[in-house]
Amino acid sequence: MELVAFYLFAGLTIVPALFILFTRNLMYAAFALFLAFVGVAALYVFLGADFLAVAQIMIYVGGILILLIFGIMLTLPRKSTGESNYVEVRNGGLFTGILVAGALLFLLSKMLFTAEFLLNAPPATTQSTLKAIGFELMTSHLFPFELAAVILLVALVGASYLALNRKESL
Amino acid sequence: MNPIPLTHFLVIAAILFSIGFAVAVTKKNVIGILLGLELMLNAVNINLVAFSRHDPEMLRGQLFALFVMVIAVCEVTIALAIVLRVHRHYNTVDPDKLNVLKK
Numbered sequence: 001m002e003l004v005a006f007y008l009f010a011g012l013t014i015v016p017a018l019f020i021l022f023t024r025n026l027m028y029a030a031f032a033l034f035l036a037f038v039g040v041a042a043l044y045v046f047l048g049a050d051f052l053a054v055a056q057i058m059i060y061v062g063g064i065l066i067l068l069i070f071g072i073m074l075t076l077p078r079k080s081t082g083e084s085n086y087v088e089v090r091n092g093g094l095f096t097g098i099l100v101a102g103a104l105l106f107l108l109s110k111m112l113f114t115a116e117f118l119l120n121a122p123p124a125t126t127q128s129t130l131k132a133i134g135f136e137l138m139t140s141h142l143f144p145f146e147l148a149a150v151i152l153l154v155a156l157v158g159a160s161y162l163a164l165n166r167k168e169s170l
Numbered sequence: 171m172n173p174i175p176l177t178h179f180l181v182i183a184a185i186l187f188s189i190g191f192a193v194a195v196t197k198k199n200v201i202g203i204l205l206g207l208e209l210m211l212n213a214v215n216i217n218l219v220a221f222s223r224h225d226p227e228m229l230r231g232q233l234f235a236l237f238v239m240v241i242a243v244c245e246v247t248i249a250l251a252i253v254l255r256v257h258r259h260y261n262t263v264d265p266d267k268l269n270v271l272k273k
Contacts, residue, residue, distance in 0.1 A: 006174050010182050017189040040212045049219045059239050064246050071201050071250040075257040089199040101192035108184040119224040123173040132229050148240040155244035162251035
């Protein structure tokens with residue numbers, strides 16, 4: 001039963017990703033990316049990572065996807081058809097791209113099926129990871145945590161400076 | 171009830187990574203390439219979280235995935251700012267047509 005649900009959510013991740021690959025409408029690709037992100041969040045739940053699942057939905061769906069859709073709308077091509085929700089993008093070298101990606105997938109899966117992972121513990125039973133994550137972030141991972149804060153600040157300041165409209169300010 | 175085997179997650183992550191790579195290579199739009207990059211980052215995160223299930227005390231994989239998410243946000247904001255500048259300069263976001271650094 002759990003396996004059926006797992007395959008359902010795996011399909012929810014893979015099928016929208018394939019749709020992104022084959023569609024010519026960038027707007028629908030962004031909407032499909034939403035489904036793929038939700039599928040990945042569901043996979044996190046299957047792995048017992050409840051905090052990361054919520055963070056995935058909040059950061060990717062609530063933040064990155066909105067930014068990407070704004071980016072698509074702000075960089076519309078000149079000869080737009082005027083049809084709503086349609087931004088045409090050509091797929092160049094689709095055959096070659098799929099060939100290379102297929103080869104990559106073949107190599108990765110071959111490596112996965114022949115590998116023997118040395119796992120030091122059986123899979124954890126389901127319990128909230130919130131306490132452990134909070135504890136680790138504030139003790140052993142404090143430096144990368146603070147560094148991430150600084151990087152975010154620098155990135156946001158840099159982004160707002162880069163995107164500044166210089167023509168009007170001059 | 172048996173937990174789902176580790177290999178299932180790794181294979182799905184591999185498939186997602188390959189699709190993301192194909193998207194990043196084939197799209198004729200910078201934002202399309204960004205969509206592919208996001209898929210690839212998510213695939214890597216699935217791997218990290220999958221291995222983190224076998225490390226219940228420290229959860230190092232999940233913490234690493236969290237930092238990957240932060241870096242992904244930074245990357246997207248900077249990339250979109252650059253894309254906006256490029257669009258204002260060239261009136262196109264086709265990566266094949268962006269071949270001059272400065273006019």
